[in-house]
Amino acid sequence: MFSLESPSDPTQLTITAPRDSLFQVRGVTKTYVMGEVTVEALRAVDLDLYEGEFVVLLGPSGSGKSTLLNILGGLDIPSSGQVTFHGQDLTAANDRTLTRFRRESVGFVFQFYNLIPSLTARENVALVTDIAPHPMHPREALERVHLGDRINHFPAQLSGGEQQRVAIARAIAKRPQVLLCDEPTGALDFQTGKLVLEALAQVNQDLGTTTAVITHNAGIAAMADRVITMRSGEIVTVQRNEQKESPGELEW
Numbered sequence: 001m002f003s004l005e006s007p008s009d010p011t012q013l014t015i016t017a018p019r020d021s022l023f024q025v026r027g028v029t030k031t032y033v034m035g036e037v038t039v040e041a042l043r044a045v046d047l048d049l050y051e052g053e054f055v056v057l058l059g060p061s062g063s064g065k066s067t068l069l070n071i072l073g074g075l076d077i078p079s080s081g082q083v084t085f086h087g088q089d090l091t092a093a094n095d096r097t098l099t100r101f102r103r104e105s106v107g108f109v110f111q112f113y114n115l116i117p118s119l120t121a122r123e124n125v126a127l128v129t130d131i132a133p134h135p136m137h138p139r140e141a142l143e144r145v146h147l148g149d150r151i152n153h154f155p156a157q158l159s160g161g162e163q164q165r166v167a168i169a170r171a172i173a174k175r176p177q178v179l180l181c182d183e184p185t186g187a188l189d190f191q192t193g194k195l196v197l198e199a200l201a202q203v204n205q206d207l208g209t210t211t212a213v214i215t216h217n218a219g220i221a222a223m224a225d226r227v228i229t230m231r232s233g234e235i236v237t238v239q240r241n242e243q244k245e246s247p248g249e250l251e252w
């Protein structure tokens with residue numbers, strides 16, 4: 001379906017194809033009860049994530065970013081509300097379906113790389129490709145993050161940024177439809193963080209992987225299609241960037 005914008009000035013006509021919604025989040029709450037303490041981590045969150053987009057999630061500590069990301073990735077379930085993925089209701093899915101969803105459709109990248117120290121970069125990636133239905137070759141995944149010449153190195157022989165790029169290669173090697181990243185540059189310095197963000201932007205562009213990145217760093221927001229800001233368990237703003245900056249241009 002196409003929509004025409006600016007119809008009053010024919011020279012300014014632009015044709016935009018609205019993207020399909022990959023995730024629909026409706027009225028999602030998450031409440032943790034621990035003894036007498038109740039924490040409302042998410043309060044009636046509504047959100048759509050569209051195919052192929054790159055979103056950044058901002059917000060103070062404790063605002064619910066990780067809780068939302070974990071629910072999107074099927075690592076956690078909401079207390080109430082609904083999450084659909086391609087129209088399939090994840091909140092009604094049984095454990096087996098949710099495990100298949102995670103295994104086939106979602107790549108995760110966390111702040112700490114969680115690589116196995118006794119395995120090389122290639123072997124760390126192969127752990128995932130061995131169990132995925134249509135994986136890329138570990139070498140291809142590593143080349144996509146510019147580590148083609150380091151495939152036989154062990155994690156201890158790689159810098160923090162390189163290890164994070166191995167983690168990204170591992171996450172994308174199964175060709176997931178969505179890549180969920182929780183503070184992927186949180187443990188890295190400015191320049192190294194940029195290389196990791198460049199790898200994420202490249203994957204998003206080349207493979208069309210819908211990508212959501214949690215960060216405390218507002219400077220990163222400029223590379224996103226949309227910036228979602230959370231506070232106290234709610235989404236307070238969703239802002240679209242008319243122009244995206246490449247990670248190399250970011251300042252923070």
Ligand SMILES: Nc1ncnc2c1ncn2[C@@H]1O[C@H](COP(=O)(O)OP(=O)(O)OP(=O)(O)O)[C@@H](O)[C@H]1O
Binds near residue numbers: 062068
């Ligand atoms: N397993 C849990 N049990 C109890 N409370 C939890 C649990 N997980 C998260 N919370 C609480 O839910 C709220 C939201 O946490 P969440 O980790 O989603 O926030 P965040 O925005 O990702 O924070 P940060 O930026 O510090 O990682 C916080 O108050 C947190 O303490």
